[in-house]
Amino acid sequence: MIIIGERINGMFKDIARAINDRDPGPVQEWAKKQEYNGAHYLDINVGPSSTEPVEAMKWLVEVTQEASDLPLALDSTKYDAIEAGLKLCKQPAMINSVPAEMAKMERVFAMAAEYNAEVIGLAMNEEGIPKDADMRVGLAAELVATADAFGIAPDMLYIDPLALPCNVAQDHGPEVLRTLREIKMISDPAPKTTVGLSNISQGTKNRELINRTFAVMAMANGLDSAIADACDDELMAAVATARIILDMDIYCDSFVDVFKQRNR
Amino acid sequence: MIIIGERINGMFKDIARAINDRDPGPVQEWAKKQEYNGAHYLDINVGPSSTEPVEAMKWLVEVTQEASDLPLALDSTKYDAIEAGLKLCKQPAMINSVPAEMAKMERVFAMAAEYNAEVIGLAMNEEGIPKDADMRVGLAAELVATADAFGIAPDMLYIDPLALPCNVAQDHGPEVLRTLREIKMISDPAPKTTVGLSNISQGTKNRELINRTFAVMAMANGLDSAIADACDDELMAAVATARIILDMDIYCDSFVDVFKQRNR
Numbered sequence: 021m022i023i024i025g026e027r028i029n030g031m032f033k034d035i036a037r038a039i040n041d042r043d044p045g046p047v048q049e050w051a052k053k054q055e056y057n058g059a060h061y062l063d064i065n066v067g068p069s070s071t072e073p074v075e076a077m078k079w080l081v082e083v084t085q086e087a088s089d090l091p092l093a094l095d096s097t098k099y100d101a102i103e104a105g106l107k108l109c110k111q112p113a114m115i116n117s118v119p120a121e122m123a124k125m126e127r128v129f130a131m132a133a134e135y136n137a138e139v140i141g142l143a144m145n146e147e148g149i150p151k152d153a154d155m156r157v158g159l160a161a162e163l164v165a166t167a168d169a170f171g172i173a174p175d176m177l178y179i180d181p182l183a184l185p186c187n188v189a190q191d192h193g194p195e196v197l198r199t200l201r202e203i204k205m206i207s208d209p210a211p212k213t214t215v216g217l218s219n220i221s222q223g224t225k226n227r228e229l230i231n232r233t234f235a236v237m238a239m240a241n242g243l244d245s246a247i248a249d250a251c252d253d254e255l256m257a258a259v260a261t262a263r264i265i266l267d268m269d270i271y272c273d274s275f276v277d278v279f280k281q282r283n284r
Numbered sequence: 285m286i287i288i289g290e291r292i293n294g295m296f297k298d299i300a301r302a303i304n305d306r307d308p309g310p311v312q313e314w315a316k317k318q319e320y321n322g323a324h325y326l327d328i329n330v331g332p333s334s335t336e337p338v339e340a341m342k343w344l345v346e347v348t349q350e351a352s353d354l355p356l357a358l359d360s361t362k363y364d365a366i367e368a369g370l371k372l373c374k375q376p377a378m379i380n381s382v383p384a385e386m387a388k389m390e391r392v393f394a395m396a397a398e399y400n401a402e403v404i405g406l407a408m409n410e411e412g413i414p415k416d417a418d419m420r421v422g423l424a425a426e427l428v429a430t431a432d433a434f435g436i437a438p439d440m441l442y443i444d445p446l447a448l449p450c451n452v453a454q455d456h457g458p459e460v461l462r463t464l465r466e467i468k469m470i471s472d473p474a475p476k477t478t479v480g481l482s483n484i485s486q487g488t489k490n491r492e493l494i495n496r497t498f499a500v501m502a503m504a505n506g507l508d509s510a511i512a513d514a515c516d517d518e519l520m521a522a523v524a525t526a527r528i529i530l531d532m533d534i535y536c537d538s539f540v541d542v543f544k545q546r547n548r
Contacts, residue, residue: 229522
């Protein structure tokens with residue numbers, strides 16, 4: 021599974037302060053730390069309170085790239101900020117994210133085609149997040165079809181079925197797992213899949229336990245990637261183990277270390 | 285998920301010695317300990333070296349029932365030993381196990397019908413364990429059909445797709461997960477499913493990590509029960525968490541304790 025490291029995000033106080041003070045230290049430390057712990061992409065989010073998201077995104081992209089060669093996932097609802105970031109990315113990036121709403125898809129898929137970017141597509145639209153798997157799969161199909169119209173292959177898309185906190189929307193859990201499985205039948209090649217892993221445990225005790233359990237259950241249903249905490253050692257060990265069970269990496273006695281050290 | 289506690293088994297030295305000396309102490313301690321930790325059934329196996337399996341099974345069943353009211357899973361390839369045990373069981377038991385071989389199925393399903401016992405059916409026959417899911421599902425269907433001829437409903441069966449060690453038969457992992465999913469489509473009601481959990485990690489380092497990761501991945505594909513170590517706290521926590529994610533138990537902050545203390 022591909023781990024998109026979640027930590028360079030202005031919702032964390034140290035990153036918010038770093039952006040505000042234009043202090044590259046915390047950003048670059050987290051870039052290196054996440055890479056060291058096995059992240060494959062670095063998510064870049066200026067945070068909800070940024071008053072100048074375009075400038076903040078440009079700065080974050082530049083200082084992150086000084087510290088790490090990992091590809092970036094540009095994470096914003098402000099598409100101008102994403103576009104400004106894409107112009108600076110040294111290698112193809114990921115756009116995080118677009119819902120199945122036509123105007124937004126048109127904007128995002130046009131950018132993705134221009135910058136050869138992958139795209140996270142959310143299984144939601146103007147009406148919100150559907151209650152069941154069938155509706156989520158329907159929205160995933162809309163994302164695939166619209167991307168195709170822009171010349172974007174299905175496997176450049178990462179469909180996020182949108183996991184919800186298990187303490188308030190528990191009935192969504194089985195639906196999300198079924199969505200992951202059925203998304204793989206939409207097209208050939210199939211779209212890839214992703215989740216914002218920590219959503220499943222928002223507001224619960226035992227957050228790490230719930231996160232890593234959900235991660236491997238989702239992998240057993242076709243999950244390809246997750247926006248997650250690459251520095252959660254037990255999560256990374258669980259993911260490495262699931263890859264062995266799914267026959268995605270060759271078993272050796274030190275398979276956990278091998279998975280985490282792949283970037284080094 | 286239903287946990288069939290694996291520990292009263294003559295392959296463990298303390299149990300082998302207890303059987304040999306007719307010392308109920310270790311057997312009853314493990315009975316109580318497994319029940320306390322959340323087991324739902326207790327597996328009873330006289331071990332591979334027993335020279336008098338019928339008498340040993342009778343003794344084990346009696347001393348176990350003195351210590352615990354949990355239902356028993358009588359685990360032997362010697363059907364005379366299973367039958368002798370069934371006669372002594374105070375409540376309906378489980379027969380562990382029968383392969384998809386006609387003579388054995390006839391013997392076991394006749395016993396199961398007589399004693400109202402559940403049966404673990406193995407997805408293997410005279411030719412061994414199949415390489416892929418399709419063949420395993422085919423054998424599961426034979427088990428369901430033969431059971432039906434003896435008046436045994438599909439949901440009295442627990443089909444075991446037979447997990448193999450991930451360090452030597454890694455390609456079986458995805459096939460076992462697919463088998464679990466497809467078994468649920470054989471009949472209505474569907475048969476239940478089980479695995480001998482520790483098989484997946486035989487001969488590996490990180491046995492507990494592999495066991496608990498496989499357990500929840502299998503649950504996400506329809507696994508109903510496992511013969512497992514009920515005293516592995518991290519396994520039980522993972523199983524409790526998977527039940528929350530699958531919306532099988534209602535979330536509360538102490539869901540792990542609630543799962544484990546259900547028997548108390």
